[in-house]
Amino acid sequence: MPRTLSSTKTRAALRISARISLELLLILVMAAVVLWALGQMWSVIWPLVVGLLLTTLTWPLARFLRGCGWAPALAASVVTLLFLLVATGIAALIAVPVASQSGELADGVAEGIERVREWAAGPPLNIDDAQIAQATDTAAARLQSSAGSLVTAVVAGVSTVVDGVITAVLALFLMFFFLKDGPRFLPWLAHQLPGRLATDIPAVAARSWDTLGAFVRSQALVGLLDAILIGLGLWALGVPLVLPLAVLTFISAFIPVVGALFAGVVAVLIALVFNGPTDALIALAIIVVVQQLEGNVFQPMIQSRGLGLHAAVVLLAVTLGSSLAGIVGSLLAVPVAALIAVVWNYLREQLSHPPQEPESNERHAGDAVVS
Known part of the structure; x- marks a missing residue:
């Protein structure tokens, strides 16, 4: 006989789905409020x-x-x-x-x-x-007609430099x-918080600090690999200013997307100016290969090991961060994802059941045998 749906189970499932949807909606609203507040205090x-x-x-x-x-x-x-x-x-x-x-x-x-x-x-x-x-x-003629917008762009650029x-x-x-007062922060914070928060928040803060350190070290290692590989390629081509270009490549590694693009354009232009179009094309190929290796191999592998994140999570975080907040979003996407993972792991540890002790199990088994 064909099975029919149980109205009681259906209503229960709908109530559970509605409750979960409402809770998720409240969480999303709270996240939007937090992001709005952070945007107001961004300076x-x-x-x-x-x-x-x-x-x-x-x-x-x-x-x-x-x-x-x-x-x-x-x-x-x-x-x-x-x-x-x-x-x-x-x-x-x-x-x-x-x-x-x-x-x-x-x-x-x-x-x-x-x-x-x-x-x-x-x-x-x-x-x-x-x-x-x-x-x-x-x-x-176009420049003359758009003089007002150029002035606005220049003023905006000057304002950006001043803000920087x-x-x-x-x-x-x-x-x-x-550096001076950092080690005293967590004990001070523990004394300011009530109840269990005095233990949980300092513990999460300590783990977050370790995670940020791992992010900076991994990013520096990725930048060093870029600088060495691109510097060696430019040196083999006989391009001048190899050391400044390598240093610029290392620094630009801390600025996702735009940093690598800027350093690559500068290197190719210098190769074109001093060595000609053939070497410039070879330099462009070297830079593209190294940057593809960085974005798809080095950075996900190094950061996934240092931050405890899967390489696919790193790639998705950078993509989402750049789409939401541009350069700043792509810069902060990986550490933010790692901090979210830290908080989630801590919550999971606190909410999970403690493992049963083997001695107690053995004792109960012995009692059952004796009885």
Whole structure:
């Protein structure tokens, strides 16, 4: 006989589904409210995030100095000054060679533009000088007509640079205070929270700190691999300014998508200017291969091991973060996913049943045999 649906079970299933849907809806609303609040406080949160990431990078040295008996303020001051010196040295590694070859670079740019013009004048494009002049006049007219929007773009760019400088200064000061007073934060937090929160939140915070450190170390390792492989390829081609380009590649690894694109464009342009189109195409192929290896092999593998996330989760997190918040979202996607995993694992540990002790099982079995 055909089986019929039970009305009682159907109503129970619908009630359970409705309750679960309502709970999920409330969770989504709460998440939207939290994201909105974070967006309103972003001018404070962003320097805080940058300061925390810098602290995870410099904390091992500060911890070593504190272990040697240095006062916390002295250790934090020395590490902060060393960080500034290293950052200045990295900037010098990029700026000094470029400035010393600025004349050759300018001549090479002019020569490269002339090569492009000559190539465009030949087949298959066959663009003559009159067409180039006409295109130049058209571009100039468009620039004049859009002068207002250009001024707005320039003002927005200047504002972005100023905001970046302010963020960097605030992050540097926050890094100093984190290095100085960081170990006292969790005990202080435990005394401020009531009940079980005094244990749970400091425990989650400690695990989150370890996770952020693993993220920064893995990102630095990925950037180092990129810099070495691309630097070796450019050196083999005889491209000048290899060291500044390698340093720029390493730094750009911390800025997803745009950083790698910018470093690759600079390297290809320099190869085109100094070595010609053939070497520029080879350099482009090297950069594309290395960046594909980074995005699809190195970064997922290294970060999945360091953060306890599957490689597919890393890829999906970066994709979702970039679609939601652009560059900042792609930068923070992996650590945010790792922190969510930390919180979930801790909740699962607290909500799971404790394992039964073997001794008690053996004792009950013995009692049953005796009885």
